[in-house]
Each structure stands twice: as structure tokens, then as C-alpha cells.
Amino acid sequence: MNLQAGCYSASGLFLFSSQRFAEIMGINLNTEIQMLKGVGPGKAPALQELGVCNGADLLEYFPRDWEFLPETAQISELTANANVCVCGVIESTDYHKFKRKPIFEIYLIDKTGALRIIWFNGGYLANQLHPGMRLAAYGKVTKYKHQLQMTNPRFKILREDIPEQDPKQLGGAVYPATASMSSGMLKYIVRKNIDELSACVKEYFTESFREEKNLLPRKEAFRLIHLPQEESHLSAAKRTLKYEELFLMQLGLAVRRYRMRNFAPSIAMKFSSQLDRRIRKRFPFFLTEDQDKAIEEIVSDMSEPKPMNRLLQGDVGSGKTVVAVYAALMAIANKAQVGIMAPTEILSRQHYQSISRFLEGSRVRTELVTGKMPASERKQLTEQISKGEVDIVIGTTALIQGGIDFHNLGLAVIDEQHKFGVEQRAKLRKDKAPHCLVMTATPIPRTMTMTVFGDLDVSVIKTAPPGRGKVTTKxxxxxxxxxxxxxxxxxxxxxxxxxxxxxxxESGESDRNLKSAEEEFELLKTCVYPEFSVELLHGQMPQEQKKNVMERFRKGEVNILVSTVVIEVGVDVPNATVMVIENANNFGLAQLHQLRGRIGRGASDSFCFLFSESDNETAIKRLEVMQKSTDGFYIAEKDLEIRGPGELFSTRQHGLPDLKLANIVEDFEMLRMAKKDAEETLKEDPFLQSQENQNIKKAIIKKFGARLGLTDIA
Incomplete structure (x- = not known):
């Protein structure tokens, strides 16, 4: 045994460093949870339910809150106006419910005396506090009729199943808990293991880098986030661990982006002014300045032998499809195929119809693939695609669900990217490296373009095509x-x-205040607007019926379309200038904006009516934003501000690890700093081969793994 990693104490006992002790005892970040101190087989299942399966999980099971209690004092030492914590045993309880102000009263005793404690209107405590219980009460001591007492203090019941609970350590971390695993028990287990576990933590950053960024060593940050002695310690620990989360996320995205651009060569598309003129002749209108700029960026990307990875975000009705058609025709002119994937069959059919109109009379062959195609028809079409006989293939996830193999896929266009995860995008590309254009009509806040879409270049179309009418929202x-x-x-x-x-x-028992499309359809058709043609459209209808209803509405044979959010994206009927959204308070801002985007697509002015009976302050605030603005980018920022990032998007859905501490809105400046530092790190060491980056490399492989295709960078 190597004894050099220790020393002798004054009493002659040999003392090991915590690192060496962890090695000898076998406690490390990979130790199974039941083998950690204070756990055992009895408590392990409750911890596993919380996702805590080993030492590393326990270390990263961060508190949800922290309490900093006043100092503990004995009852005999108390003075009026002191802010203290008193620990003792409840001697008696009494509820004076017939007083003018009902009072719940207890007497708390310790070995030095007794203290009267009261709670006004505290009847609810009669079932919580009983004689014989150990209690810690903390608050201000006051004098009433020459007697010291506490009024309405906060308190903690000292649990008998935590025998070593020290009253001096009652404050500090408060953990997310369950009925079978309390916050107090979690704190006890963390305290028992924190020394050994934090000793196993590997450092990510050099000392000079930490000093420059004002970061703590990781070992110290983990200790202080679980066991802060004061608020300044906690603040420093949170800053360090938040930065670490954001840095690893940004580095993972940067590595993925670098690899996609440099490890898989793509077709370098040829471009000329003659091709530009031929493509533009297909459009019966002039393009906007924003469209021209986006096309210029896309042409530049596609002219490179590195695959394009570009996000085209434009407000509803801004003309993204035209830009996608331009990119598609450039690819086809270079003898390549184009795959276009949309989240719904309605939207994919809409793309098929609008693209077919632009390409009418050309030799470009466009086909639509749906999940409900007859097997024989699908088989024939997939064979033609694999032989290169089809130029543009449009569909839903049917494009990635086996059987379709492009002969020469040069461009992948993915619409409404936020509906697809990173893995689905990768499946469309398979082992090829086509240029990739992802589009969304959901304007994305800048914080999300740096996280969820951080591996993409971004083009923005803000201005709508000329000749569009004004949209008024009420x-x-x-x-x-x-x-x-x-x-x-x-x-x-x-x-x-x-x-x-x-x-x-349809209506349901869960919330009778919510109106349903089926019930209101009957009411509108028979009672409110009997003189008009009223039809119903929703996602559970047979595909052919949905197609028929939409076609009749598009032709003007249907006056009023009663629907669910199935019309959220892709429905383009210029003559539809009126929208009513019932129970508008039940929709998020982004979804309301998407729905409103179905009108205002022609030259006439349009009107959107938001019907709501809610008095909820947050809901009203959202609806007032809609009434105030039609700018999707302003609305997206407000939505993020009101609802927060956790509700707006799941990082896991997009192939990123969830953020446990950092908040992309509140910590935006730190996010920007982490992004810049990650890009500089990769610029200096593209393969993360230097010795100082080895721990970082291991961390991003563990956190991102196969989800971002980084498993082979080791």
C-alpha cells in the first residue's frame, strides 16, 4: 500500500487525504448508491426513483433552495429582539380557538429553560406538532407581559430517524424530495459522503482560466453548493457550476458543428447568374430584401464542399417556402435530389401543392410520400427515388421510417424544426452529408438560437412580402x-x-369551461350562422375527409371552418381574413401567433378575435402582448420572459442534456461568455487532444453521447 498520500497526526495516528481515503474505501463517483454511507438496500430504491443511482448522481442532485438560519442559542441565553434558532422538546400544546385571534401555543424546553411560542390562526398546526417532538424554531424573540416568547416563527421538526442531526446544521440545502425520501434524509446522506465524492471530482479548467473567469475549483464548488456556510459561498459555487453546464453544452454543439462541416464532404454546388435568372422566373413576384439576403447566404453555403447547416427562421407568411424552392432548384440544377420533411401530413401536402404550382411546366419531378400510401405504390415510388428518377420528395416522418434511400441526396429541407429532435434530422441525412436547411415559422428567441439551435448558422426573414393586408387583433x-x-x-x-x-x-369531464370543436360546430352551424356553409376539421378525422374539407375551404365553397390547432401551420387561404380563437387563455403566445398567421395572407385587412373569460393575470398578460404586436420575434422574447425556458422547450428533446442549475434567460450573459470560450477552445484544439482538455472531452462524451454523434471523438 502506498502511504505517501497521508501524514501522521500529533497523536501518532496515520491520516489519509480525502482523495486517498476514497480510493482505499472504494467510494467514488461510480459507486452504486446503496454502497454509500447512510444508504444501504433500504433507502436505495427511493433514491433511484429520483434518478440518483451512483455517487456522481448524488453529487449532481442539487438543492432546490438554501436556508441560512440564525445562530442556535439556549433558552436561558435569550434576550428580547434577538434573531435566533432555539432547539428543544415540545412540553405542551394548546389551541385557543375562541380568542378574538385564535392562537396555537406550545412550550418548548431545553436543559436550560422553557420558551412560549405562539402562532396566530395556527389551528392547522394542531395535527403537526405534539408533545415529545424535537423541534427547532427560528425567528425574533419578543417580550410580552414580562415574558420572552416567539411569535409566528418558522420551524423544523427534528426527525428521530436521523440520529446525528446537528441543530447547528439545520439550515443550508433543501432538496427536491418525495414521500419516501425527505429533504432532511437527503441532506444527511450528502453530508456523510460529500468529502469522499468531491475528492474524486476532476478539474476541467486550468487555474489561470479559473482566475480569469472568477470560478472556483470544481471540488470546492460541489462542496459549497451542498454545504454553504454563508450566501457568498453559495453564490460562487452556483456561478462555477452554471458556467460549467453552459460551457459543456456550447462545446458539445461546437464540436458537432465542426465535425459536420469538416468530416463529411458535401456536393459543392455550381452557381451562376444565368441559373439565378432561370430560378427567379419561376416566381410571379419580386422577392423581398430579406429573402434575397437569405438566398445569398444559402448559395454561399451550398457552393462549399462542406455541408450547409442553416436555420431559416421567418415570421408566419414571410415567404420561407420560396427561399426553400430556390435552394431546391439550385440542388436539382447540380444533378442532386431534394428531401423535404414536415411535421404533419397537412403541412407536407401544402408544401407539395405550393411547390408544384411554382414548378408547373418544368421537367422537375416532385412526389409526395405519406404514411398511408398503398404498399405497392410506395414500393414503386421508393424504387424510383433510389434510381434518382424523382427530384423532390416531400413527406412527414415517413421519409425516415425505412425503405427510402435517395440516389443522390444533395439538400435536406426540414420544416418546423422545433417539432423534430436532432436524431430525426440525422436520420433523414443517414450516412450522407447533404446540405441541410431547417425552417421554422416560430420565431426563436436569441437564447434558444444559441442552445437548441446552437449547431446551426441562422438566416432571418422579418419583412412580409409586399401587398399583404393589416392584421388587427382584439x-x-x-x-x-x-x-x-x-x-x-x-x-x-x-x-x-x-x-x-x-x-x-370533444367535451370532457376534466374542464367543463373549455369549449370543444365538435359541440361548437353544431351550435355555429344550426343556431349562430345557419345561412353559411360551416365545416369541421380536426386531427382524428380520416385523412381523405380532412383533405376534402381543406380543399373545399381553399376553393371558397366553405365559409366558416371550425377547427382545432391542426391548422396551426401550413394552411394558406388568402381569402380567409377572420379568425376566432376560443379559450385563448389556454394557448401559449407562440401558438396563438402561429394560429393568427393563418390569416393576413392576402391583400385584404384581417381580424383576429381572442375570446377569453379568464381573470388569470399571466394569461391576460399573454393576450395583451398579442393585441399589442404582430411581430413574431417580439412575441417570442415575451413568451420566453413570461413562461420561462423550462416550459418552452425541452433540451433533451433536441439532443442536449437538461440544465440543472443554469437558466438560459436569467444567465444569458454567462451563456454568451460560455459560447465564446467554447469556440475559442475548439479553435485552439479542434480534436480536444491536449492534456488539459482530456477531462472536458470525457465530460462532453458522457453528457451528449450518441445524441449528438460525439461518441467517436475519444
Whole structure:
């Protein structure tokens, strides 16, 4: 045994460093949870339910809150106006419910005396506090009728199953808990193991880098986030571990982006002014300045032998499809095929119809692949695709669900990217390296373009094509509903068409206040607007029926379309200038904006009516944002601000590890710093081969793994 990693104490006992002790005892970050101190087979299942399966999981099971209690004092030492924590045993309890202000009273005793403690309107405590219980109460000591007492203090029940619980350590970390694993027990287990576990932590950054960025060593940061002695310690630990999370995320994205651009050569597309003129002749209008700029960026990318990875984000109705068609025709001119994937069959059919209109009379062959195609028809089409006889293939996830193998895929276009994860995007590309253009009509806050879409270059189309009418949004209160319905009647009589959107298909027991499309369809058709043609559309209808209803609405044969959010994306009917959204308070801002984007696509002015009976402050705030602005980028930032990043997107869905401490909104400046530092790290060491980057390399492989295709960088 190597004894050099220790020393002798004054009493002659040999003392090991915590690192050496961890090695000897066999406690490390990979130790199974039941083998850690204070756990055993009895408590292990409860911890495993929380996702804590080994030492590393316990170390990264961060507190949800921290309490910093006043110093503990004995009862005989108390003085008026002191802010203290008192620990003792409850001697008696009494509830004076007939006083003018009902009072719950206890007497707490320790070995030095007794203290009266009262809670006004504290009847609820009668079932919680009983004689014989050990209790810690903390707050301000006051004097009442020459007697010291505490009024309405906070308290903690000292649990008998944690025998070593020290009253002086009652504050500190508060952990997310369950019925079978309390926060107190978690804190006890963490305290028992923190020395050995933190000693096993590997450092990511050099000392000079930490000093420059004002970061703690990782060992110290983990200790202090679990056992902070004061708030300044906690602040420093949180800063270090938040930065670490954001840095690893940004480095993982940067590595993925570098590898995709440098390890898989793509077709370098040829481009000329003659090709540009030929493509533009296909469009019966001039392109906007934003469209031209996006095309210029895409042409530049596709002219390189490195695969393009570009996000094209544009507000609803801004003309992204035209840009995608331009990119597709450039690929086809270079003898390559194009795959276009959309999240729904309605949207993929919409793309097929609009692209077919642009390419009418050309030799470009465009085909639509759906999940419900007859097997024989699908087999024939997949064979033609594999032989290169089809130029543009449009479909849903049917494109990646086996059987389709492109002869020469040069461009992959993925619409509504936020509906697909990184893995689905990778499946479309398979082992090839086509240029990739992802599009979204959901404007993305800048924080999300740096995280969820951090591996992509970004093009933005803000301006709508010229000749579009103004869209006015009105929040309609219950008392003005009838007036709004009559106004809509006048618009439909004048030849306009209307959408009525509902949050669910059919009524249910769960929430009777939510209106359903099926019930309201019958009411609108028979009672409210019997003079008009009213039809129903929702996701559970047979595909052919949905297709038929949409086609009739597009042709103007249907005046009013009653629907669910199935029309959220891709429905393009210029004559539809009216939208009613019922129970609008039940929709998020981004979804409301998407729905509103179905109108205002023609030259006439449009009107969006938000019907809501809610008095919820947050819901009203969202609806007022909609009434104030039609700018999707402003709305996206407000949505992120109001709802927070956790509710808006799941990083795991997009192939990224969840953030345990960092918040991309609150910590945006740190996110920017982490992104810049990650890019500089990769610029200096593209393969993360230097000795000082070995621990970082192992960390991103562990955190990202196969989800970002980084398993082979080791």
C-alpha cells in the first residue's frame, strides 16, 4: 500500500487525504448508491426513483433552495429582539380557538429553560406538532407581559430517524424530495459522503482560466453548493457550476458543428447568374430584401464542399417556402435530389401543392410520400427515388421510417424544426452529408438560437412580402362576444372566410369551461350562422375527409371552418381574413401567433378575435402582448420572459442534456461568455487532444453521447 498520500497526526495516528481515503474505501463517483454511507438496500430504491443511482448522481442532485438560519442559542441565553434558532422538546400544546385571534401555543424546553411560542390562526398546526417532538424554531424573540416568547416563527421538526442531526446544521440545502425520501434524509446522506465524492471530482479548467473567469475549483464548488456556510459561498459555487453546464453544452454543439462541416464532404454546388435568372422566373413576384439576403447566404453555403447547416427562421407568411424552392432548384440544377420533411401530413401536402404550382411546366419531378400510401405504390415510388428518377420528395416522418434511400441526396429541407429532435434530422441525412436547411415559422428567441439551435448558422426573414393586408387583433370580453359575432357575420357576408379555433375536439369531464370543436360546430352551424356553409376539421378525422374539407375551404365553397390547432401551420387561404380563437387563455403566445398567421395572407385587412373569460393575470398578460404586436420575434422574447425556458422547450428533446442549475434567460450573459470560450477552445484544439482538455472531452462524451454523434471523438 502506498502511504505517501497521508501524514501522521500529533497523536501518532496515520491520516489519509480525502482523495486517498476514497480510493482505499472504494467510494467514488461510480459507486452504486446503496454502497454509500447512510444508504444501504433500504433507502436505495427511493433514491433511484429520483434518478440518483451512483455517487456522481448524488453529487449532481442539487438543492432546490438554501436556508441560512440564525445562530442556535439556549433558552436561558435569550434576550428580547434577538434573531435566533432555539432547539428543544415540545412540553405542551394548546389551541385557543375562541380568542378574538385564535392562537396555537406550545412550550418548548431545553436543559436550560422553557420558551412560549405562539402562532396566530395556527389551528392547522394542531395535527403537526405534539408533545415529545424535537423541534427547532427560528425567528425574533419578543417580550410580552414580562415574558420572552416567539411569535409566528418558522420551524423544523427534528426527525428521530436521523440520529446525528446537528441543530447547528439545520439550515443550508433543501432538496427536491418525495414521500419516501425527505429533504432532511437527503441532506444527511450528502453530508456523510460529500468529502469522499468531491475528492474524486476532476478539474476541467486550468487555474489561470479559473482566475480569469472568477470560478472556483470544481471540488470546492460541489462542496459549497451542498454545504454553504454563508450566501457568498453559495453564490460562487452556483456561478462555477452554471458556467460549467453552459460551457459543456456550447462545446458539445461546437464540436458537432465542426465535425459536420469538416468530416463529411458535401456536393459543392455550381452557381451562376444565368441559373439565378432561370430560378427567379419561376416566381410571379419580386422577392423581398430579406429573402434575397437569405438566398445569398444559402448559395454561399451550398457552393462549399462542406455541408450547409442553416436555420431559416421567418415570421408566419414571410415567404420561407420560396427561399426553400430556390435552394431546391439550385440542388436539382447540380444533378442532386431534394428531401423535404414536415411535421404533419397537412403541412407536407401544402408544401407539395405550393411547390408544384411554382414548378408547373418544368421537367422537375416532385412526389409526395405519406404514411398511408398503398404498399405497392410506395414500393414503386421508393424504387424510383433510389434510381434518382424523382427530384423532390416531400413527406412527414415517413421519409425516415425505412425503405427510402435517395440516389443522390444533395439538400435536406426540414420544416418546423422545433417539432423534430436532432436524431430525426440525422436520420433523414443517414450516412450522407447533404446540405441541410431547417425552417421554422416560430420565431426563436436569441437564447434558444444559441442552445437548441446552437449547431446551426441562422438566416432571418422579418419583412412580409409586399401587398399583404393589416392584421388587427382584439381581446374580446364575455359582454362583447355577441357584438363580435355580428361583426364577423358582416365580414363573411361580404365574401370573406373565417376560422373558429377551439382547444380540444370533444367535451370532457376534466374542464367543463373549455369549449370543444365538435359541440361548437353544431351550435355555429344550426343556431349562430345557419345561412353559411360551416365545416369541421380536426386531427382524428380520416385523412381523405380532412383533405376534402381543406380543399373545399381553399376553393371558397366553405365559409366558416371550425377547427382545432391542426391548422396551426401550413394552411394558406388568402381569402380567409377572420379568425376566432376560443379559450385563448389556454394557448401559449407562440401558438396563438402561429394560429393568427393563418390569416393576413392576402391583400385584404384581417381580424383576429381572442375570446377569453379568464381573470388569470399571466394569461391576460399573454393576450395583451398579442393585441399589442404582430411581430413574431417580439412575441417570442415575451413568451420566453413570461413562461420561462423550462416550459418552452425541452433540451433533451433536441439532443442536449437538461440544465440543472443554469437558466438560459436569467444567465444569458454567462451563456454568451460560455459560447465564446467554447469556440475559442475548439479553435485552439479542434480534436480536444491536449492534456488539459482530456477531462472536458470525457465530460462532453458522457453528457451528449450518441445524441449528438460525439461518441467517436475519444
Amino acid at each position: 381581446l374580446v370580453s364575455p359582454e362583447n362576444r355577441k357584438k363580435a359575432m355580428e361583426y364577423i357575420r358582416g365580414l363573411v357576408k361580404a365574401g370573406r372566410q373565417a376560422f373558429f379555433v377551439y382547444p380540444r375536439i
